[in-house]
Amino acid sequence: MVNAGKQLMTGLGVLLLISILAMSCYAMDVFPDEVEIDVLENLYEGVAFDHAMHVDATENCSVCHHHTTGTGVESEYCAKCHDGEKEMDSVSCQNCHSADPVSAENLHNPKPDYIYHDDKPNLKAAYHLNCIGCHKEVDGPTGCEDCHAKTEAGDKFYHSGEFAPKESAKGSGH
């Protein structure tokens, strides 16, 4: 009886330890396996982002989420103010990176967080700088259409596909 109780306690202890370890790695109890990034869909279709794969590949949420996921801080610059030990209410990119940070309103009445995060990229750049920046280092895909297909609006905008210049064969001539 005593042995069984001790075993149970040990088992529970190990379980607790594992769960603490697991929590420290992935502080979020639940994280999505896939994220559909389509908020800026226009010239290109949205990206079906394999979140689970990237969680495995980076091993630490803070590589992308800075100091918001309760998994510490990777960047020295962020570490000056944040220890990243507490998970924040908002962890999604678009909660902090505004899709329109250059509105006249923002430029003429800077919000308080502009004083400290005064060089924060807009949402489109936050995605691309983070993704392409890392992909360059790890030989991931870096071409536009490696991640998202061009839409018809995109073809029209770039004068490509069916909207390509008719004389493109001799167009580059001098």
Added chain:
Amino acid sequence: MSKISRRKFLAGSVAGGAAVMMTPAQKSFAAGSFEGFPEGMGVLVDLTRCVGCRTCEAACNLEQKLPAPALPFDDTSVFDEIKHGQKRRTTDKAYTIVNRYEPKGADEPLYRKIQCNHCNEPACLTSCFVNAYKKTPEGAVIYNSKVCVGCRNCMIACPFHIPAYTYHSAINPVIKKCIFCYDTRLKEGKPPACVESCPQQVMTFGKRKDLMKIAHERIKKNPGKYVDHVYGEHEVGGTGWFYLSSAPFEEAGFDTSLPKEPIINNVKDFLAIVPMVLTIWPALFTGFHLLATKGKSHGHGDDHSHDEQEGH
């Protein structure tokens, strides 16, 4: 009230004198010393972020209603184009272009976006004798095609070789260049089309003075990533668009031999003499001549007084 006391008069003249003394110091709008409008907008261009996607070129084409390009905007073969021994330049049909450079010792190419830099004291403006150009308080260098006579002085004056010419127009050829999307965007406080379209935020739009601080902060925060220089902070008196680079600027096609002073300073001293020569010299030398010839009117066959003297 109408009577001015001696005391009031003195106080007034002292105040007036002080105002006169202060005014030039405060404004200093004299040519060559203008450092840009304090609230003027600018763009910080970070070359380290550019991936050469040419989206900015497409955005400019659409916004400025320019003619269709010869090749699609997602065609990267244009980076290999060499005309007259030079990489691509801005034209009357493309106000901005991206070129690719291969700096020595770098693993990957460096891309550079070229457009009007919207100088604080533009050489195009100072070279234009019909006053077609204007530097707006918002920071744009715009021009009025209606008064342009097509002399192309600005094309020669511009240190960045930006203004282009509608050579194909036989009847009314004019200058064409980037205007910071002034009419459609900047006037309303919005960033230009190229800035908004960029996926990598290579370009950051804001007040020039704020962006300059951010530029220096980026250099400080990322030791080893950037060359410790902001191209356009001081070049030709400061430009509205300025650049950060990971490679020495001359290796990315920048002209690093430009003076820190506005281009107008090269000719300002000479130009200051012109009015003096034209107005004072004729009067002065006529005076000298009259003094020198006073009372010695002999020997001048065509002189009136001489004629009279001969007459008697």
